Amino acid sequence: MITVSVASGKGGAGKTSLSAAIAASLGAECVFADCDVDAANGAIALGATIATREPYFAGPGFTIATSACSGCGACHAACRFGAIEPVSGADAFRIVPELCERCGACMARCQTRAISTYEKQAGELFVSDTRMGIRLVHAELEPGEDTSGKLVALVRRRAEAIAGAHAVIVVDAPPGIGCPVIASITGCDLLTIVVEASASGIRDASRLVELAESMHRRSLGIINKAGLDADMDERALAMLAKAGIPLAGRIPFDLALRSAEESNRTWASVDCESTPKIRAALAAIKSVLDTLKEKR
Ligand code: SF4
Ligand code: SF4
Structure with a gap:
């Protein structure tokens, strides 16, 4: 079993889109673990139908009689x-x-x-079927609940239980660099860092890079929304190069990709100007995964 986690340090950088494209390129051999439990949208990206659902209990609640x-x-x-x-x-x-x-x-x-405790439901865990045959494990945390790291760990454990020995687990990590992100990249074989080519995207990704270094994760970089600002592209490249992280590809800012997402298609199935660059990036990621598999 190989685990590839996809993180960006910030929301809206394109990590779910890339995660879904990686999963689509691997096909039914992979399991998708949507660990963005505060705002899970892997189900939308992959066109999912819930097969099973179960309550998630994070700990006791308190009540007054x-x-x-x-x-x-x-x-x-x-x-x-x-x-x-x-x-x-x-x-x-x-x-x-x-x-x-x-x-x-x-x-x-x-x-x-007068005060007692009760088992308080903090969310739900789902296993879903998708139109591509990829199994999806995802979850929803109730508003105000703050045990997302624990729920992320549960999503990953469930994905591992579903995956066969030779499967690849694609983990879509939440934004930020906090506990849920650490739970999403702990033990992964490959971390794909999506760097949005913007000032905030580069800054947030650089904090993620520091986290990845401290956790000794093997990493690849993807620059997303490239081509809008040459200076930002160069800064994103320089940040990855300084950290010694190989570049797997640059995905241009392309409205065709956005309209594909809105019509529930992944980047892997889009035919547009960006297609060659997307295919090259996915091939670079798959090549590393194949190498990791061979070493097992
Ligand atoms: S109601 Fe207040 S004091 Fe009681 S358990 Fe909750 S946070 Fe603590
Ligand atoms: S301490 Fe107990 S009795 Fe007093 S107000 Fe709170 S619940 Fe009621």
């Missing part, structure tokens, strides 16, 4: 997150689930034992 609450307010005073509020028209308090950080301080203060 109004009937057992004396209204003393000790929990309200103890909560540092402003998650406890009076119940309108009653001498009691309630917990606002979206604001609760699950620290347990309120429970420790309650003399009447």
